[in-house]
Amino acid sequence: MQKIDIRTVDVIQYLQPLREGGSLPAIVKADDGFLYVLKFRGAGQGKMALIAEFMGGELARAIGLKVPELVFMNLDESFSKTQPDEEIQDLLKFSVGLNLGLHFLSSAITFDPLVTTVDGLTASKIVLLDSLISNIDRTDKNTNLLYWNKELWVIDNGASFYFHHNWPNWTEHLTRTFPLIKDHVLLKKADQLTEAAVEIKRLLTEDIIRDIVSSIPEDWLQSESETMSPADMKAAYMEYMTTKLSNIDLLVKEAADAR
Structure with a gap:
């Protein structure tokens, strides 16, 4: 790896x-x-x-x-x-x-769902990713997608993982699905959700998740107001992602029903 x-x-x-x-x-x-x-x-x-x-x-x-x-x-x-x-x-x-x-992607244009085409698998992977990370901010009003060099680029994921703004209750989010997926800008184009889930589970291994989580700078996890240590927070991100992945079939069903 x-x-x-x-x-x-x-x-x-x-x-x-x-x-x-x-x-x-x-x-x-x-x-x-x-x-x-x-x-x-x-x-x-x-x-x-x-x-x-x-x-x-x-x-x-x-x-x-x-x-x-x-x-x-x-x-x-x-x-x-x-x-x-x-x-x-x-x-x-x-x-x-x-x-x-x-x-900075010079000359990139904001993705317009009425103008730019996107294949079903890519749309499905983005929809499921946003379900996994609870991203509330990829809607028609604010797509947070760019079109550059004839390809779709994912940007602005800062509204994800919103559980971490209230650490004392973070475990309550582990088994929740993501009903807000109904507002996702790519939901109508996401016609390969099952195939996308298979690929995501294959590619997003526990080692890769751990590698990403371990790369979070310690400085970003330190706050005088927090009672959890940086190590505990990283363990929480790890558990959150692995739990969500284990329940991805529920997210597939939720997105498919919303379509």
């Missing part, structure tokens, strides 16, 4: 905010010469959104979906001092340290 290898880069230039995103992500340049969409630890949902973005993206990649490269991005305190916009200045100030970047 090939282990995931997440690079760490330094932000060297803040280029522009993406104001269509509620958390004010930005296009930045890194010391490797590439442009990234930077997701900030100091934004509304904080480090939990970065964990969801990271895990959702790498799980999507593991099942064969197209995902921009994810990198850990160091941001130093100098950027907040040179930013004239007070809102962005505060965001940069509270985001000093390790953040998450997605490789």
Whole structure:
């Protein structure tokens, strides 16, 4: 098995905010010469959104979906001092340290379900992935999919794993299905759910899940308000994903009924 290898880069230039995103992500340049969409630890949902973005993206990649490269991005305190916009200045100030970047896909267009075609297996895999990770944010109003180089790319998984915003009750989510799948932008096109489930179970092994979970930076799991340790949180993510996978047939039925 090939282990995931997440690079760490330094932000060297803040280029522009993406104001269509509620958390004010930005296009930045890194010391490797590439442009990234930077997701900030100091934004509304904080480090939990970065964990969801990271895990959702790498799980999507593991099942064969197209995902921009994810990198850990160091941001130093100098950027907040040179930013004239007070809102962005505060965001940069509270985001000093390790953040998450997605490789910027230049000239990519937002997926439009009325214009862009997508094959049934790909649609089914995305629908089931979002059921597994409880992603509430891939709807007609906000597709969080891009069309680039004639291929569909999965982005913005930060609204997933919402159980981790309330750790004391996380076990209550283990056996729940995901009724909100009825609003998924690709549900109508997902006509190969059973086949997709077989492929997901084959590709998403316990070792791969453990590799992804173990790659979550310890710093993102530490909070003065949390009683659970980072190790316990990682164990919880592991149990959550393996339990959901063991119940994937229930998610298939739920999505099929919703169609």
